[in-house]
Amino acid sequence: MNVARSLRELQDLSPGLDEFRESVVGGLSASPKTLPCKFLYDAEGSRLFDRICDLPEYYPTRTEVALLRSRAGDIAALAGPGAVLVEFGSGAGVKIRLLLEALREPALYVPVDISRDHLSAAADSLAEDFPDLPIAPVCADYTAPFSLPPVPGVGPRRRVGFFPGSTIGNFTPGEATAFLRGAARLLGPGSLMIVGADLPKDPSILVPAYDDAAGVTAAFNLNLLRRINRELGAGFDLAAFRHEARWNPAESRMEMHLVSLRAQEVPLGPHRFAFAEGETIHTENSYKYGRDAFAGLARAAGYCPAEVWTDPAALFSIHVLDVPA
Ligand SMILES: C[S@@+](CC[C@H](N)C(=O)[O-])C[C@H]1O[C@@H](n2cnc3c(N)ncnc32)[C@H](O)[C@@H]1O
Incomplete structure (x- = not known):
């Protein structure tokens, strides 16, 4: 069997733009704010995740x-x-x-x-x-x-x-x-x-695995805002957010957050999402x-x-x- 015969056409059942928009608007309207981690993986997110896999901390x-x-x-x-x-x-x-x-x-x-x-x-x-x-x-x-x-x-x-x-x-x-x-x-x-x-x-092993010295995990997390800007026309200023990795012992999970560095409003279509300084968007859990x-x-x-x-x-x-x- 040759390659062309053995590889079938990709079946595409991926979520569309409407579903993405609905999830983002729902997550940013919630309190505390949250975004589904599955959307971290656009082409750039997957590329960054592959780099994370090679990091010494990971x-x-x-x-x-x-x-x-x-x-x-x-x-x-x-x-x-x-x-x-x-x-x-x-x-x-x-x-x-x-x-x-x-x-x-x-x-x-x-x-x-x-x-x-x-x-x-x-x-x-x-x-x-x-x-x-x-x-x-x-x-x-x-x-x-x-x-x-x-x-x-x-x-x-x-x-x-x-x-x-x-x-x-x-x-x-x-x-x-x-x-x-x-x-x-x-x-x-x-x-x-x-x-x-x-x-x-121990959190001394866990936290660096989700917050590496080279900043690749930070770029992976922030890429979600870039994706929302590009695909949904939102107005996130990426320089106004920073990545944070937290160990939550009560839930036995690592958490990734994006922390707003100042009070700000982010436009997305007809919506404007208000952020207080220090308020976070919870983007991922990793239960242990x-x-x-x-x-x-x-x-x-x-x-x-x-x-x-x-x-x-x-x-x-x-x-x-x-x-x-
Ligand atoms: C943590 S990475 C693991 C990748 C790879 N399996 C590994 O072990 O290195 C999660 C993978 O699952 C995919 N993924 C995340 N959420 C998904 C979902 N809801 N449905 C389908 N794939 C998803 C991502 O695109 C990514 O490739």
């Missing part, structure tokens, strides 16, 4: 990659031959390569991501490196229902969900349970779900789950936890969950 990526490398054979054995792989929030598609190198004749890879251009480039690059692998990219908000593309060939296929990057931590625990329930429905009975979850740790806490969440979503692997420094965990047959 331990999650290198730790999860090392764990996946050492456990890829175990995952391949659990998945079995001819599996259909569905990756939620696939990003640059770096981690799936470790699994693809270990899996026996995967039948189909479905990367799902909200960031269209980045998804398309990642799928192209993967098709170059895995020319025999059928790839069917889906640009969608994975919190909304979508269906899986048809699988080539015949016979039953084991479906394997993959949700790395501790992206599960961007949901509140209630949202995470709802997402996991939806993923189980999509994957079907007897499937497998592999989730990377960041573990709780202990092993048992995450297994409990997975059980509440209907899964049977099968395996959990952590690195020797107990920074990060990978959970293997069974969807009961």
